[in-house]
Amino acid sequence: MATTTHDPRLRELQFTLSRIFRNPAAIIGFSLMAVFVAIAMAAPLLAPPYDKNNPYIMPHDGFDPTPKPPSGESFEFTTKRVLNIKRDKTRSIPDDVYGKLKQAFKDRQFASEKALLAALHETLGAEDTERYLPLIKTHTMNQGHRFGTTSGQYDIYYGIIWGTRMAFLIGIVVVGAALLIGVTLGLIAGYFGGWIDELIMRFVDVVYAIPMLVLAMAIVVAFGRGLTNIMIALALVEWRLYVRLFRAEILTIRERDFVLAAKTMGVPDWKIMLRHIFPNAIYPVLIVASMEVGSMVITAAFMSFIGLGAPPGYADWGQMVALARNYILGTPDNPFAYWFTVFFPGTAIVLFVLAWNLIGDALRDAFDPRQRRR
CATH class of the missing domain: 1.10.150 (DNA polymerase; domain 1)
Incomplete structure (x- = not known):
């Protein structure tokens, strides 16, 4: 009778996927993420661009500062x-x-x-x-405003749809750039040690001494307001987290037998770092990074809210909440008169961040060796 040999890596992948999707929180997280991905991809169909040269400019009817509730045709x-x-x-x-x-x-x-x-x-x-x-x-x-209009009669529905693309752009670009910087410096510091490690880590300590928001806002003020500068500022601040985390992983891996064996055989340092150390140390960093995507979206939304982000009328969730700041408390007779101005962009931010956090938790449970085989 013929026997079938299964690739150990394939079995491990199957085990990991089954562990992830047995987790109800993971299913919710991936489902939410699938919805946001679908909205971002179908944005031109769900909300045809008002300005084809810049689809992130929200359409508006008039200049009335008072928001209008959801309406039909x-x-x-x-x-x-x-x-x-x-x-x-x-x-x-x-x-x-x-x-x-x-x-x-x-x-x-x-x-x-x-x-x-x-x-x-x-x-x-x-x-x-x-x-x-x-x-x-x-x-x-x-055609009506499905979610109403905010101050200046900007269409909230359009802003939510195109703001989904902007949220992905902010989160992935910021975390990706920070990962590139942090992982590179952490790899060099952790592997070589000595004065190189001291130099890099003391610089990280100096940057860590300044609160993240204060440093990010200072960079944006220096270079000018706008979402592009916010992304640059957050990337220049966020990298320090990944340096420490990746360096800590490398300090434990570089003394393992397979690394020492590679050094004994005369394998160049760059090959050892890229082929042996990097793949074994990157998982904890990626898990943290997946959870930080949502945090970066919240931080960018806060900076837009205080006036450092995109100009009014730009499809950015934080900017949309900023347009509603004068109407959050409604009117003296009806505190919920303008509920829609905050509810829709606020809900979008909460669900987007929740999706990334649930996915990050699921990945941590799946890849953490202390919980993996429980």
């Missing part, structure tokens, strides 16, 4: 929309008809086409209504 005659009727180059509208529209319909909104037709018939007459209705509908039809 309507016909809205804001100043901008009425002007667009006049400026339409595909079909002109007579000055007298435009004057009537401007006088009778400015700042009005109709919840249905039937109500719009009745008002147009009364103001323009049946003939002009039939003639110019397609032009008027083109520039006044509002």
